[in-house]
């Protein structure tokens with residue numbers, strides 16, 4: 259019992275085990291798996307990262323001129339790092355940083371329109387394919403003439 | 405993995421001959437939808453052997469009544485209840501509704517072509 | 518005079534955090550009849566594995582079955598798929614898998630011990646164990662990069678190498694683990710409520726346990742040497758001198774002791790892995806699609822985990838069957854609750870360490 263009293267007395271002066279959050283930052287270890295970053299200039303647009311991503315947190319929106327737009331949803335991402343491991347140019351086109359996504363309260367930030375974007379990407383791809391085929395056809399028609 | 409096929413009419417006899425709870429552990433009852441038939445598997449292992457898996461299986465039509473093995477393998481009722489809910493098969497004396505609620509989708513694991 | 522009362526327990530109940538409901542019929546505070554319902558959180562993961570995801574993504578999907586034993590799920594499914602692909606995994610990867618599995622076991626057992634303490638009325642001890650558990654989470658984060666869902670195991674090996682400069686970090690953390698586990702064990706051994714009072718509560722005989730096909734720490738608490746880690750050689754446990762921990766009595770106290778001793782055993786295994794870590798690659802290339810049927814069992818913290826995987830040379834699998842440890846233990850849980858005092862029920866359920874969202878997947 260005396261030991262117990264000494265213990266409880268000592269505990270009064272111990273530092274608390276929790277982190278005093280806004281004043282003190284959370285400890286993040288080295289090589290923590292955080293947000294995914296992408297660089298437009300280094301990417302070769304092979305779409306591998308989109309295909310391997312388990313939850314589908316990377317989407318490429320096809321533009322009609324052939325270029326693509328990279329979309330990433332940090333609130334769908336499971337931070338597995340699979341995209342980076344499969345990218346042919348890791349650490350240049352796609353890399354994982356050690357920072358984490360912050361919690362958010364506004365709808366715009368959590369990308370509420372992600373699922374409509376998914377549909378949009380699908381439609382855009384089909385359209386682009388048709389567009390390309392019709393372009394090819396018109397080229398073929400043109401060639402014999404010239 | 406040892407796979408042994410059973411005939412529809414002597415499942416209980418064969419399993420009763422084989423199963424001794426002191427020697428064999430019971431793993432689970434598993435269902436596999438083959439597209440036109442259901443394969444029901446009773447999976448056991450041997451405590452004393454290394455790397456042992458013994459699978460008894462039998463092919464059923466979707467409407468067949470499958471005998472329940474609870475009289476031989478006591479803890480099998482929970483696995484049977486799951487197979488019934490997931491595949492919508494008919495196991496004797498097992499009611500639906502243990503795994504899925506009444507208003508959820510019926511037989512989610514069936515391959516409906 | 519006997520008074521018969523029907524008492525519902527769960528789902529959403531102060532004494533039971535898991536999504537399961539029991540209906541207990543009690544006679545003079547003694548439970549005579551139990552019915553259970555588990556289907557509150559069915560998520561259709563088996564269906565999703567068959568339709569939506571390719572086999573390479575399965576380990577990431579099934580690790581979401583459970584938050585506590587996610588690495589066990591990922592490893593078991595990976596082993597099954599590797600068996601179908603006839604893939605030989607580098608030895609270093611196998612050792613690193615054991616490392617991750619054993620770390621996971623430590624933190625899962627600690628959570629269970631915390632819950633048993635809480636059910637004996639020790640809110641402060643619950644907090645304290647969770648505080649110490651935080652160190653285990655930190656070490657997992659250092660090893661894998663994630664706190665809960667590690668995504669550490671992949672088909673063909675593991676995703677991250679073990680740098681040699683991690684050796685000292687691990688040694689530092691393992692010392693901390695050893696210290697706090699010794700402290701907790703002393704409490705569980707000497708405290709009146711946690712030791713004497715838990716003796717005989719929820720006891721099950723070895724014969725009955727075999728009949729109900731109990732698994733994991735529960736059956737080892739009956740004095741039976743049954744552990745999947747020693748039965749299978751998918752992972753090289755036998756090279757690390759793995760011992761099966763047993764206790765006797767088959768009651769809540771015995772289970773706590775098994776769990777505490779298993780934490781020490783896991784710490785020893787982690788040391789052995791680090792000291793004997795082979796050199797070499799951590800991944801092999803994956804070729805082809807899975808074909809055939811495979812069954813893999815692995816010891817999860819709560820008992821044995823079972824995966825049945827069937828493939829037919831397509832990127833999508835034909836059937837994925839997950840059998841979680843709690844699923845096997847529910848029949849004996851119901852069996853055990855009968856003839857117990859009503860007040861003991863939460864403690865018995867906590868000693869089973871149930872994970873119902875695993876069960877309903």
Ligand code: SF4
Nearest residue numbers: 311335336338339341
């Ligand atoms: S880390 Fe994983 S979930 Fe996130 S974008 Fe990459 S592949 Fe997708």
Ligand code: SF4
Nearest residue numbers: 301302304305307345
């Ligand atoms: S995998 Fe890499 S190179 Fe390919 S599209 Fe994605 S970011 Fe670009």
